[in-house]
Amino acid sequence: MSEEYIARVENLHIHIKTQAGMVEAVRGVDLNFKAHQTIGLIGESGSGKSMMARTLLGLLPAGGSIVEGHVYYNEKPVEQYTDKEWRSLRGKEIAMIFQDPMHALNPIMSIGKQLSEAIVLSQQVSWKEAKSQALIYLEKVGIEPTMERYHSYPHQYSGGMRQRIAIAMALSSKPKLLICDEPTTALDVSTQAQIIDLIIALQKEYAMAILFISHDLSLVSQMADEIAIMYAGRIVEHASTKEIFLQPKHPYTWALLSAMVDFQPKSEMLYTIEGTPPLLVNPPKGDLFAYRSEFALDIDFEEDPPFFTVSPTHRVASWLLDERAPAIAMPAHLTHQIQKLRIMEKKHE
Numbered sequence: 001m002s003e004e005y006i007a008r009v010e011n012l013h014i015h016i017k018t019q020a021g022m023v024e025a026v027r028g029v030d031l032n033f034k035a036h037q038t039i040g041l042i043g044e045s046g047s048g049k050s051m052m053a054r055t056l057l058g059l060l061p062a063g064g065s066i067v068e069g070h071v072y073y074n075e076k077p078v079e080q081y082t083d084k085e086w087r088s089l090r091g092k093e094i095a096m097i098f099q100d101p102m103h104a105l106n107p108i109m110s111i112g113k114q115l116s117e118a119i120v121l122s123q124q125v126s127w128k129e130a131k132s133q134a135l136i137y138l139e140k141v142g143i144e145p146t147m148e149r150y151h152s153y154p155h156q157y158s159g160g161m162r163q164r165i166a167i168a169m170a171l172s173s174k175p176k177l178l179i180c181d182e183p184t185t186a187l188d189v190s191t192q193a194q195i196i197d198l199i200i201a202l203q204k205e206y207a208m209a210i211l212f213i214s215h216d217l218s219l220v221s222q223m224a225d226e227i228a229i230m231y232a233g234r235i236v237e238h239a240s241t242k243e244i245f246l247q248p249k250h251p252y253t254w255a256l257l258s259a260m261v262d263f264q265p266k267s268e269m270l271y272t273i274e275g276t277p278p279l280l281v282n283p284p285k286g287d288l289f290a291y292r293s294e295f296a297l298d299i300d301f302e303e304d305p306p307f308f309t310v311s312p313t314h315r316v317a318s319w320l321l322d323e324r325a326p327a328i329a330m331p332a333h334l335t336h337q338i339q340k341l342r343i344m345e346k347k348h349e
């Protein structure tokens with residue numbers, strides 16, 4: 001293999017046993033993580049984004065298991081890691097930040113102490129050394145590195161500041177892969193932008209691979225090198241960010257782009273995607289988006305489409321790309337918006 005991947009997900013299928021039946025939460029996902037690269041994982045609620053994050057961390061819910069496919073770290077499948085190796089990998093090489101920073105923070109311990117503790121655990125340094133490193137991490141995430149800050153508690157901070165502290169905690173193990181699960185959803189727009197800028201700056205410094213999970217295409221486009229669009233447990237389109245915005249091919253991507261505020265023609269009603277994703281307990285056969293798509297073909301209700309390659313960095317699971325399919329163009333308003341984007345791109349070249 002010519003490229004070096006920090007982690008790889010190959011044809012991953014995850015089932016969760018529930019009282020209602022078997023949930024097919026993830027249905028054949030491939031993803032490759034490289035240093036310095038950010039993959040944006042986009043999809044509606046229930047599409048399987050969090051399940052992907054949990055699998056990468058080895059934290060499947062009760063009843064959940066990998067029924068097919070593999071997760072590799074440093075080219076070794078996780079099932080070949082011993083418990084000790086896997087624990088060490090999880091503690092040192094993979095870190096996660098959540099929508100709610102309190103997920104990672106202890107409300108009754110000072111932020112300095114918990115940061116120092118994380119550093120001692122992951123780097124096996126002395127408490128004194130960890131304390132001085134904790135101040136450096138605070139500074140890196142934009143918090144004044146003073147003893148007053150060090151000794152303060154999470155409740156003394158705003159949501160944005162708490163997220164900065166959670167990021168410092170995540171960074172303290174110098175992870176190679178950082179998983180961000182909707183880390184800015186609970187924040188106001190300007191704090192959101194600051195946190196995104198912070199993550200981008202830290203990625204430059206630490207060369208991390210990032211998986212950025214969100215339902216917000218506009219937000220993800222600010223930082224992702226590539227975007228994977230997930231629907232009902234499957235990635236339906238995966239391409240460079242530019243390709244997703246300038247040459248989207250899947251009707252679900254068209255719908256997501258159409259629903260973006262920046263893409264809506266001012267005079268029209270806000271576009272929303274009709275219907276809801278299917279339940280993944282014994283899902284019907286075929287392309288699961290077909291049940292909501294005005295562009296569905298007969299074959300969609302029979303067989304799940306394979307991936308069609310549009311470019312070396314662009315693949316799409318839709319029968320519309322089959323050579324036998326009728327020529328169906330994306331909705332006119334979207335073509336128009338993309339045209340405007342292309343003109344803007346040219347101006348900035």
Ligand SMILES: Nc1ncnc2c1ncn2[C@@H]1O[C@H](COP(=O)(O)OP(=O)(O)OP(=O)(O)O)[C@@H](O)[C@H]1O
Pocket residue numbers: 016017018023024025043044045046047048049050051052061062215279280
């Ligand atoms: N603990 C669980 N037990 C059973 N089914 C679950 C469990 N957690 C998630 N699921 C199911 O797995 C599928 C994928 O859910 P997942 O939470 O990964 O979606 P998501 O895209 O992250 O959604 P959200 O944006 O709401 O977090 C859904 O059908 C969901 O109902």
